[in-house]
Amino acid sequence: MAATLETLVQDNEEQLRELESVIGYQFKDISLLQLSLIHSSFAFERLGSGLHNETQEFLGDAVLDLTVGYILFKRFPEMREGKLTRIRSALVNESGLAEMARKINLGKYLLLGKGEDASRGREKPSILSCAFEAVVGALFLDGGYGAALEFVQRTFGPLIDEGRDRLMLADAKSSLQEKLQEKYNEGPQYVLEDEEGPAHARIFTVSVRFRDEVLGTGRASSKKEAEQQAARAALNSFTEESPAPAADNQAAG
Template identity: 45%
Template structure:
């Protein structure tokens, strides 16, 4: 990466690195590391950044929603720290154009893949944490999640259909939903899952997604809307 481009990325992130090689590693995809013969990509930093992100967001939720109980906070956190949200923030920062990846990965649209963007965002958090500590990482995270939490009612923004379906099915049918993968297609870097949800022995819906979790949420949404009448579903969302 040329120096002007690297400095542009530093400005976008807003953290002055004492060790810029940490950021360099945070934007290095495994395809580039393998192609260039490098030993390190962003995956270890992503692992660390994921833990730091969960800690900081947990603290933010405690402060912002003092009336919420543990279960509600857990659902909010799980819904906030998801691939789509992280990829959206990464796009705002323009991270995709700075990721070092192989030509093959780039040709398949790697710079716009949600999985890669979300992973890089977490890796950058890990890099900031190692370079500047928890305070620096927290400031970076809060800058974007403060806007997210302030931008919409959390009940609408964070819809967890798996939880809603479980609560509704237990109340109405005294049964817990179960999920199974019907189909997995695509290469490792771009898989697609088809999941079916059943209540008791009856199938209630199917969903597709680029991860098992996303497909399960889509299937749960179909099943929930089938199980709960529209008016009741709206009332449940408002409670």
């Protein structure tokens, strides 16, 4: 017999109340919190429907962009738009959101399919970051902008205070884009070189290229994180004189 959202809430009420305490918010409709914890693999196996957290994740992504943007705008009113965007990108990306999810032990509360659970899905950055966004979406649906802003401010505020410069460097893709745009008026391209492993445990290899020159490569469990790793590798080998030998030759020609 397939489970329903209502039966899941009943079965998991103790854990849901515990998570409420961790995030510092009591839901009027706790089924919204439950929904944010349902991974698509669990929905496929146990619910027999598309009832999972991806729609709330979509909403939470937009709410995070708005709330983090507002916090940065208030914290650094004199900072230029480009730097604000870089800091926000360093915070609201897969690895950053997965780290936030770990801080509240979100993996403990996730509902995963058997295969995903067996492959350590509770530790995967892609799953954790999506669930964190879904929780923010649930907060917004239940308590409005104020509830979401309060949670995001409490979660991200200390990190923003700790290291503005470190955050800017953490978003390697934006840093690399900025360097190449400034010097050559062109940006890099990211190429998916390889995919390996089963569907529930994919590993992606991505290269970053500039004018057909490979500047760096990265491997990770999501394409986004592999791109960040590739950009980081490119920045590590980047020099002012020649980030890519072909680039100078073509520019001269």
